[in-house]
Amino acid sequence: MSDLFVEPSVTWNRKLHEDMKVKDWIEPSFGKFPAAVDVVLTGIPLSRSSISASAASEYPDFFRKAWHLFTTYSIDENVDFRDMKVVDVGDVKMHGTNILQCHANIEEAMKNVLSECPNSFYVQIGGDHSITAPIVRAFQEHTNKRIGILQFDTHLDLRATDSDGPTNGTPIRQLLDAGVVRGEDVYNIGLHGFYNAPSLIRAADHYGVNRITLKDFRRKGASVLIAEVMAELATKVDIVYVTVDMDVLDITYAPGVPASTPGGMRTDELFDLLFEVGKYEHVGGMDFVCLDPHRDSREQQTVKSGVYAFLQVMLSRFMHVKK
Amino acid sequence: MSDLFVEPSVTWNRKLHEDMKVKDWIEPSFGKFPAAVDVVLTGIPLSRSSISASAASEYPDFFRKAWHLFTTYSIDENVDFRDMKVVDVGDVKMHGTNILQCHANIEEAMKNVLSECPNSFYVQIGGDHSITAPIVRAFQEHTNKRIGILQFDTHLDLRATDSDGPTNGTPIRQLLDAGVVRGEDVYNIGLHGFYNAPSLIRAADHYGVNRITLKDFRRKGASVLIAEVMAELATKVDIVYVTVDMDVLDITYAPGVPASTPGGMRTDELFDLLFEVGKYEHVGGMDFVCLDPHRDSREQQTVKSGVYAFLQVMLSRFMHVKK
Amino acid sequence: MSDLFVEPSVTWNRKLHEDMKVKDWIEPSFGKFPAAVDVVLTGIPLSRSSISASAASEYPDFFRKAWHLFTTYSIDENVDFRDMKVVDVGDVKMHGTNILQCHANIEEAMKNVLSECPNSFYVQIGGDHSITAPIVRAFQEHTNKRIGILQFDTHLDLRATDSDGPTNGTPIRQLLDAGVVRGEDVYNIGLHGFYNAPSLIRAADHYGVNRITLKDFRRKGASVLIAEVMAELATKVDIVYVTVDMDVLDITYAPGVPASTPGGMRTDELFDLLFEVGKYEHVGGMDFVCLDPHRDSREQQTVKSGVYAFLQVMLSRFMHVKK
């Protein structure tokens, strides 16, 4: 195993039996990269790069600890997706004070994963939103294809890096400025309220980033909207990368996301959107970012919603892509 | 009064005046069973039988303490239901370590209530979901009629009793296995997500339990769905017993239910469903279970929602059945 | 400046730059009344008059402290309203134990504001609901016109003052009894549940107050309902005063309002309603009351929703009235 990865400190005692819990389904593979898997899961515990103080670096651990609460069977769809082979390759190794090194590690580690586990679907668990830039750079370098981005976010994340470097406010801008992704290939769903500065709107206009507000989404519904966006993207890009900033959720539903706001998305809306996203084969990878478990409610509702969101993609992908 | 009942430790100073508070409306009747009442309310403070640790045994007390916040007038329907006669006969006596004895007490106490207060509507306040089995057994033995079950729940509660006995995961299974209720007469509304194990689905299939997911409900709406279910049940059974596992609610709305989950029902949806349920005369009794007040938010939102849910049934029954 | 006003204890270091934060947009004007402004903002830190203990007197401070989280640009409408000139004239001075004196100060201070800053829109930040009575009295005396009231509330606030004086349960009743406002000119939107006593319904009938329940609103939608109400009011009154009791919100969305309840309004519904309200030029002023920041969640979701609600009015008024 590459020394860019570390094992999580706690692991489940897996027990395979008739009723499959998520904790028993996802296979730890910390010492080697398995070749033929459907999904590779990578933890990216970095949040020093967050503009405001965040413990999103703790999310990969909390995400794993909540697996025992879920099964691999969806009663909504009457589908058991246990035959989807998912491996957890552990966490990318981070440095305590060198943030650029952390980003370099992420990029390198993702290239390793892409090389060693080809033809898979790649799910990254952040960490803050700064991780999306090195991940997408790795995708682009590895595949050398045109990559589109489908972003669920309350914010545009188009800040320039000149004053504060590659913080969690900059990932999309970094990719645009470096020519890794084109503005027209970025679709942001879930924008709402009074949380984006006019200068970022001008940046979005300049780069041609597509903005779909929460109200736009509610007028169309999840399946129509995602179908439209995917159809547009299909004419332009080879691979779609999906990035879910959990701050797209309403503050009532997601107290564990420091930047969640009033007027945001409900969890059931996000679950519906992700079910639609899971239908499209050219979606090549995705991440979930900015969930700070230290801020969560006593009952850890946001962490649980994070696992649910991940499972919606697994379920849908199993139903529509894998089989 | 039967020695199977105990008084609640705290009682309201009731004051009858022009504006009727729920605390002044529900009559305590701890020393005797009144004969002609519209509704009998019984507290069942048992939660040692819960698989995961729970203080749902505290709910009858918290339920009563929240009565002072509500009136007997619904502004939605412009109806005052103060003429509905409701008595609170207190709590069924429990044993500190003998859970089977507790279940026997519940069954015996319910038979007392059914005998002493005939032709009433019976509302039981749990406690965990294990209480539904002895309650329904009492109904069946007392009436000797075919009983259907309308269940609001995130889970099927069809676990077998062989490994852990009659826990809160088993009540429906107990009734099916004992032939008290038939699988085709059980309707479960509100199922969703990744919370039911495949083996329980197979059990549901085996017994023929009717499963209506949260998405199914949302597609039909409360009044159509309940009308359909009640129509089907009317062709098969004599009496419908309704059991409301409060974990059917979303974790955001019901932090005080240990097993509430993301992706669950909103409180307003539950209130609408219960209003519909209240319209049907052949609904003979009901319970509310699995609400743990020690887990609730500071403002006790879940306890308050529990009282609201109960009042929706009272309101609707007054409008449609009593008059 | 009148000695009826005091400065807030903490002020922002305002910084005018390309991206306008609300904290940099609203101009403090504690020493003088500016003549030509679009909106005057007045803090009214009174909650000793609340029937149940409340720290709503802290809300003006918390409201101001949360401004830094918002910009003057709405991504929903793609509109920047920074050209709306808003001044904050500080807080009305209160007395520590003489509540009637506090109410007199509010009335006098509002007359000052109305005289010194004519042709503006007046937003008052409470405090509890008792403040609406002296504010509307000031409006009526100053303008000598017929004033209608559009109230968003879970309660009617029609208690008589004979037993406990001008508490937060009485403002509408005070205005009706004093002939300041007519019952037919009062429209209450958002009533729901079991929270209003029958005697108050009779009072509402007696005075002819218009009641629109939350269910009525949901059946019609925000734009139709507000258009209807405003059309009716336009035939009767010269000026509409809007009072938003934040307890209209559901307890899940507004833990920081002591009287919020299950079954209430969602924040997005309130935001939509206020956007509609902002379209009507004859709306002359408004207040937000009964938000107790000490009860709010750790992430201060209710305070943030309060700022959002205020900005919706600013946005809409800028789009529809100012330009």
Added chain:
Amino acid sequence: MSDLFVEPSVTWNRKLHEDMKVKDWIEPSFGKFPAAVDVVLTGIPLSRSSISASAASEYPDFFRKAWHLFTTYSIDENVDFRDMKVVDVGDVKMHGTNILQCHANIEEAMKNVLSECPNSFYVQIGGDHSITAPIVRAFQEHTNKRIGILQFDTHLDLRATDSDGPTNGTPIRQLLDAGVVRGEDVYNIGLHGFYNAPSLIRAADHYGVNRITLKDFRRKGASVLIAEVMAELATKVDIVYVTVDMDVLDITYAPGVPASTPGGMRTDELFDLLFEVGKYEHVGGMDFVCLDPHRDSREQQTVKSGVYAFLQVMLSRFMHVKK
């Protein structure tokens, strides 16, 4: 019973048996004043008069609700004080907006109690500290004797009433200015830290109030200090009134007191001091003030400490005075 008193809204079902719980020991006597009792307990639910927002008005209710956790037996002293006859005469009636009326009611109600239940010991449960002034005025008028005050407090409470009236910062000053009590007869124990303004120190000097800091107390110990203070007082006054502002406690021990601070007293220190206080027969009455149960921790540690503090006095008085 005087119409100045109201019943608490909730009462315990008292059960007299071998093991005496405090809830079963204290006799409710809401309709009449019993003549021969050892202790009269009066609730004074007023906190509108608090400078900063407070729900100390809720303390009498929470105090009573916590009685079931305590017995009448002290294992420290191996003494059961159940033979001390204590009656709870309910709460003094308050007005919703007229604070001076509230203070007048307190004074009048206390005179009633003193007349109707002579030769007793009088314990008042606040409420904020403003209640001490009318209580002591009632004592002085009723007895026409020289009264000393032993105050446990972090603050001097010597503010003048000219700007804000009789708030909770003024009770001692009110009594001094009105000549009800002399400065030399006031002893304040527990002062510490940076919480008293220099002007109040000058006031204390002017009136001759005796200041004993927390450090002074710790150097001497409870029994020596109280013996000294009581000896001094015995040479000057006829009756000692003890007022316990719970903000004397450290913020770690008393999160439920809005004005508790770092550097304050530990609960065990307060319990020791109150045990000493209970030894002196010329202590004629006492109050506990400024405990806001809405601010308390989930486990209600401050309310429980409040009951413990009260019981220490009962225990000691039973051992030293009653027998």
Added chain:
Amino acid sequence: MSDLFVEPSVTWNRKLHEDMKVKDWIEPSFGKFPAAVDVVLTGIPLSRSSISASAASEYPDFFRKAWHLFTTYSIDENVDFRDMKVVDVGDVKMHGTNILQCHANIEEAMKNVLSECPNSFYVQIGGDHSITAPIVRAFQEHTNKRIGILQFDTHLDLRATDSDGPTNGTPIRQLLDAGVVRGEDVYNIGLHGFYNAPSLIRAADHYGVNRITLKDFRRKGASVLIAEVMAELATKVDIVYVTVDMDVLDITYAPGVPASTPGGMRTDELFDLLFEVGKYEHVGGMDFVCLDPHRDSREQQTVKSGVYAFLQVMLSRFMHVKK
């Protein structure tokens, strides 16, 4: 391995390196009983038997999860006790509804441990206090020696089993009534306040149980007191069993113990006492009970104190007994 034991669901990835964390030091041994160990650790996740609802059954899990925060080096004593061999044999298997079966399992499992791992020191992690009875029965049957009990507790735990069976209020009484332990051989340290009913005092007198109040302890100090008690016990018994009911701690220090109270022990006092206890070779085993992690503070201060308490014993035993 006996089928009376189950593995914990989560295990640490142990890493042996220069700096020994407790998580890397304690050896999991879930499949077999190692013969030559210094200490055997057994989890006993039972709290259905608690009189009031408790999740103390979760403590063994939380206890293990907190090990990573501690090292095997005490800076107070400048001693590293890593050479003490400690194994964790997992949790005793419990039944979901048959509490007597749970107690039988504990007794049987402890006999297994005592047989398979002779000449060790046995630490049991509860669970509620009911577990002490079957543990001590196992000790007595296995060793056939006279056993003394040193109990740290706020309560006597001498309730009879006739009304509610073997709850957590009864363990000492069970042992006395069954003749397993003699009253004179029981020493209870830490009793305080108003929390023990007179009937239990009479029971203590009847059985001759030795009562040492918290005040007694404070007067003597930890080392003198424990030396005296151990000297007395040494004249009477062969083995001393120590049971630590964490409710002996003050509510401020131990919010995570449902029955902790004001006026209790500080954590540093308990740590000192346990250091003294660790010096005595004839102490053969001990348990820690009644810590409910669901009630703990956000920072889990009580769980952390529980681990600290355990380590104090390990440290002292290593220094005084093992070497």
Added chain:
Amino acid sequence: MSDLFVEPSVTWNRKLHEDMKVKDWIEPSFGKFPAAVDVVLTGIPLSRSSISASAASEYPDFFRKAWHLFTTYSIDENVDFRDMKVVDVGDVKMHGTNILQCHANIEEAMKNVLSECPNSFYVQIGGDHSITAPIVRAFQEHTNKRIGILQFDTHLDLRATDSDGPTNGTPIRQLLDAGVVRGEDVYNIGLHGFYNAPSLIRAADHYGVNRITLKDFRRKGASVLIAEVMAELATKVDIVYVTVDMDVLDITYAPGVPASTPGGMRTDELFDLLFEVGKYEHVGGMDFVCLDPHRDSREQQTVKSGVYAFLQVMLSRFMHVKK
């Protein structure tokens, strides 16, 4: 003003009157360095360098916001220190992702302060413990004198920088390795428990760092211990720098310090120690670090204790050094 400093975002409206609040006493001086001041206060909002996620970067803001709760008068000493001239020069500017740049900024900014405000006492408000290294480097370079360190801490902070760079676990080691400070000149007070790894003990031995455990301190008392340490230091160094890691406090007293532990120091002990520290003129500067206000209790007890700790030094220095 140097561009290395930024203004705090919120400032108090200062009001100079008879009773001096700390908020009105400390002078903001964000645009220039005043020459003749007694104390310079500098905010250092850096905590990206913390090993575990921390929002200690928020402490300077919270520290300032709590000033209004304190006066400049100590009732313990009967001393008003308002004549001590203290200026707040604002916060050192930080970079969003370049931590080494942040440390360089701190060092440079401190050199500015030392040059521009000579002959003052310098108090730095962190931030995490990594800030101490650049601060002391600035002191050493500016003064070119031998500097000793008096550290209050639960940990030694002697980790090497080779694996994770200059984190908050390394400041003392950095200074020793760079020869800025000698091991024999470092005194660490407050060490306790099982929180220091053996390898760090060996490092402490290697460098000759002086270790004084919490138990050592408790045996000697604050005044004797500090006198001894200061006497020793006086024979060796020219200037003493004091660094207070707030994690020296017990977790019960300091929930707002992520690394606070059971078995730690009480706040009153820390206050006493700091009073002693303030007596020594050769103490040239100090910092307070690792207090994370986002973790604090609702009543912000840890932030308030932080202000109290600072004021103890101001008080004592005014009494013993300034006059």
